[in-house]
Amino acid sequence: MLPKNPVKMEIKETLRTVFGTLFRLLPLSVEPGLRFFGHPDDKSPVFVTANFDLTVKRVTKYLKDLDCYLLVAPTRGVNVWCAAKGGNFTAHSLISVVKTSGLSSKLVNRTLILPQLAAPGVDTELVKKKTGWDCKFGPVYAKDIPEYAANGFKKTDSMRRVRWPLTDRLDVGIGIFFPIFLAILAILAIFSRAWMSEIVILSWGLLFLMYGFYPLIPGKAGWHKILFLEALMVVSLLGYILLDGNQLNYIRNLFFMAMGLVILIGIDFDGVTPLYKSAFDPLLDKIGIKRLGPVDFHERAKIASSKITINQNQCTSCGICYDVCPRGVYEMGKDKQVKVVIKYPELCEVCEACIMQCPTRAISLKPGFKSKQGNP
Ligand code: SF4
Ligand code: SF4
Known part of the structure; x- marks a missing residue:
């Protein structure tokens, strides 16, 4: 068989990454099974992850310098946290991949290292009973894996905690809002092209503002934050009317569009992360x-x-x-x-x-x- 064209493969993978980022809510699966990094032997660690394309790419980035195995479990192309909470990353997904992957029973090491956020979904006792493999939970974030390995496969408290830094917030915000944004554009394109450029600028401006400054927006998490932003806009509009009412119609229309977009963008501000409860x-x-x-x-x-x-x-x-x-x-x-x-x-x-x-x-x-x- 001819080797695959590396440039074509690279382009395909880049396009998959862009798609996965823009449509984060849609499943994007890779083949489940066993992968190798470096020169693993029968004592090398066996990490486990979900078969969501972006997750596998991220984990691969941090495993590539270790001698280890990666077991990709079938989770219907959904990421670790959502799959574990949604019933797609369970003991059965793990049992099936252990049995079918060729993970050698001759390995001296008999411990699977699961991502910590798989804990709500995987019954580790059942995995042990059906496969003979023990399970332990590694760090929440793949980027902590090298330090975890260097630390003798022991977690520090900071490796156990979920954080929601700016990059993660924007990543999630874009993935959630992009399909809604496309739907808005399609509706405008069919019924009225007016206000297209304003909608584009307002959408992305508000998205970066809301997700970027999320922790700084006053009020309790969730709808309280949305209400605060809505109130802020009302005050701004009133201030504008008092100062200069010349372009009142234009500003009023922008204002109503922005209010609607704030609700759409923040539709489940908290439920998008394991850090906060869905409101x-x-x-x-x-x-x-x-x-x-x-x-x-x-x-x-x-x-x-x-x-x-x-x-x-x-x-x-x-x-x-x-x-x-x-x-x-x-x-x-x-x-x-x-x-x-x-x-x-x-x-x-x-x-x-x-x-x-x-x-x-x-x-x-x-x-x-x-x-x-x-x-x-
Ligand atoms: S320490 Fe162990 S046994 Fe006790 S509540 Fe926690 S998990 Fe259960
Ligand atoms: S967040 Fe609550 S339910 Fe989840 S592990 Fe901690 S104590 Fe348990």
């Missing part, structure tokens, strides 16, 4: 939209308003909940009676990772929690 599910539930296709907003809102609780009698102080919590909610107890403590309950985003991973089922959800989460 969208409780809102839809409250206005009577309980379900849309397979998405049960009522159930999601109910879970989001619950709080975690620990049965100390069942706790063995294994520390797994501490390890998998992306928000730093837990503290290991200092005496034998209290084994692990829910130190910062207000930070909990009810991702359910600790509930899924607790080996003694000591953690459960209690309904009716009102989050006191403030401005991040």
Whole structure:
């Protein structure tokens, strides 16, 4: 067989990356299975990731200088966090790829290193039972893998925490808004071409402003921030009218377009990251939209308003909940009676990772929690 043209391959991969970035909400899968980096032997680490194109590329970037294996699990082309929360990254996806990938049973190393954000979806006990492989959770971010490996495959606390830096915010913001933006342009192109350039400038200006300055926008997370921005615009318009009302019609139209765009761009400001609870599910539930296709907003809102609780009698102080919590909610107890403590309950985003991973089922959800989460 003739070798594939490397230039064509490069162009194809670049186009896939651009597509994946602009349409982040759509699945973009790569072939699941086993990959090699460097010169791995029977003691080399085996990392696991989801078969979302951008995720595999990102992980590859940080594994390429190690001697290791990468097991790409079938998650329907969805990224780790969304797949784990949405039921696409489960014990069964992992079991199937372990069994079919040719991951040698002769390896001395029998531990799979999963991305920490897979913890809400993968029942690691079931994986062990069906395959004989142990699972442990590596860092949240692929970029921490080299340091994690250099550190003897031990995580620091900062490797356990989800952060939402500017680049990630813009990455997610663009991926969520781009399809909406295309739909707006298509509607304008069919019904009226007027205001096209204003819409383009306003859309991207507001997107960069909102996602760029997200943590600085006053108010609690979610809809409170949207309402703050809307109020700011009302005040600006009133100020403009007081100062100069000559172009009132033009400014008024721009103002209404901007108000609409703020709502569309920020439609689920928080639900797009594992850092903050979605404000969208409780809102839809409250206005009577309980379900849309397979998405049960009522159930999601109910879970989001619950709080975690620990049965100390069942706790063995294994520390797994501490390890998998992306928000730093837990503290290991200092005496034998209290084994692990829910130190910062207000930070909990009810991702359910600790509930899924607790080996003694000591953690459960209690309904009716009102989050006191403030401005991040
Ligand atoms: S995971 Fe469960 S058993 Fe382990 S420390 Fe946490 S509560 Fe205790
Ligand atoms: S304490 Fe809350 S945020 Fe932390 S792992 Fe458990 S459910 Fe997730």
